[in-house]
Amino acid sequence: MTTLVRCLVVSSTQRRVDHAITIEGDVETVFDLIADIARWPQFHRSAVHAETVHANEKGELVRHWALAGDAAVRAWQTVRRTDRPGRRITFAHMEPEQPATDLRGEWVFTELTPNRTRVELSHQVVAPTGADLGPLLDRIAQESEDCLATLRDTAERRADLDELVVSFTDPLFIAGSVEDAYDYLYRADLWPERIPHVVGLAMTEDVPNVQFFDMDTKGPDGSTHTVRSVRICLPNHLIVYKQISLPTMLDAHTGHWRFTETPEGVIAEARHTSTIKRSALSQLGGATTVAEARRYLRRLLSGNSMSNLRLAKAYAEERAGF
Template sequence: MPSTQQQIDHGVVVDAGYETVFDLVADVGRWPQFHLSAVHAEVLHSNEKGDLIQHWALDGDSTVRTWRTVRRSDRAGRRITFSYMDADPPDTEVRGEWVFTELAPDRTRVELRHTIEGPARADLGPLLDGIGLDGKEHLDTLRDTAERRAELDDLVVSFTDPLFIAGSVEDAYEYLYRADLWPERIPHVVGLDLTEDVPNVQFFDMDTKSPDGTTHSVRSVRICLPPNLIVYKQISLPAVLDAHTGHWRFTETREGVVAESRHSSTIKPSAVSQLGGGTVDGARRYLRRLLSGHSMTNLRLTKTFAEERAGLRPGTDR
């Protein structure tokens, strides 16, 4: 069958060292914190052919698209190659590479190249347009993140809070999956409107009340991977944050389950003066105290729910 081949190239010069830039591209798990449309990515398995990665990304503010790539990292050769699986339209192959050229100790040229090959009669226009836009946005994110790395080390607050639950992983997962019931179950949640048009992909608008009595409204997307992981990203944010991502992770043990809350929040530089006395350290402490307080409340309520389901009364061990 006759085929056609197209190539899309993008490039950018980044004022950062090669290792810094390479690491940012290689660590797909960090992209949701810095890249606007990225929601989640995880390595499904690795072998001699490379890493099989599942990606989830926003398409607008109410849809998520997902796809898989096979990726190989060659640090010595200063390139990362990838190929898409199950590209759309059918019978279309999409492959590409990131190429890194060290111009100076703190200056790197990055090229992102895509090659698209498909049937001659296929309409590749929408695919080419999407790849072109995504490529430019990815390089813009990469440059901004790499060049602000020192500032972001101060502004990004990341931490986890774990709690042991003497119950089943299914019950613990269910409590936090059913976000539509949070206004009835969780004191600081005063309103929540949830949609789940695609199974296990949730969008919701939530109103929460802070200890000072103020109410905040946020819109979030969640990728639910039962029964072990719920990943979220806020897509409309409080005025003091540039990003907020995290997860609920559930790890089974012989005794029960460890439920973990993770937050990664990027403080807006202009908001530092409004938080914790006006210093970066004060802002970090304030934000961690607030977020940890909310997540630990949620985990303790989850613990009570799952342990009661298991037949345990609060304050007992049998």
């Protein structure tokens, strides 16, 4: 059970928010689930993308993107220091959300038994005297509760998730410019005209390079499915996506399109990571096993994304004169 001190008044300008949870899992597994920021979007509902900008002996500069509802994304940067021997991870926000002038915190992992871990998450907030910190403290409290609950669920289901999570990458060489290859997949608003299995798509991009869209796709059996996704677009390098509303047989689906320039052209890769919903296996047939569902998903998702990559290849190579 999560315990919470909603707000400890340290001084007239400083507040501290503490959470703790006990997890039935070994300390290394639990520690790794927080240390590995690339895995967060698959298991944390609000997390969309996180990446290390640079790292040195003093720590890492990390960029984060997270959902704020179903139609907006919040982005921020932290400096993070990971102390594995001490089982502690500290972080400090580069530009704290107003009215805070400083926002930092830490994760502490304590081994209670070989298969039981206590996790403590604390935040320290500094603001001018008299500042209204209520909304910020409430959001920190809610996000901390959600994060710790997800951490416990993920750690305690590790063996099950090892079986249910399907993750793979498919690459394709393109003899064209990285700008053209990227643009073809960035312009999702044109997909109904360009990609056969996409039959409809409504997209918004209120913030440059942050896209939300509702997409209708046609499956191999002719049925139509609608999913809502968010995408973070890093021009000519990476497009990261996360499905917000999901097909009924999945608990999560994230992935990316990555573009790597070479002397000869571009290596474009499509990555998918999906979590199968065990309770929905019957949709593929009454006796469908997880292994069969994994093969079905790999075939379906890989087929769609490789089709998209081949279309991007044709577009970029035609523009390059090939």
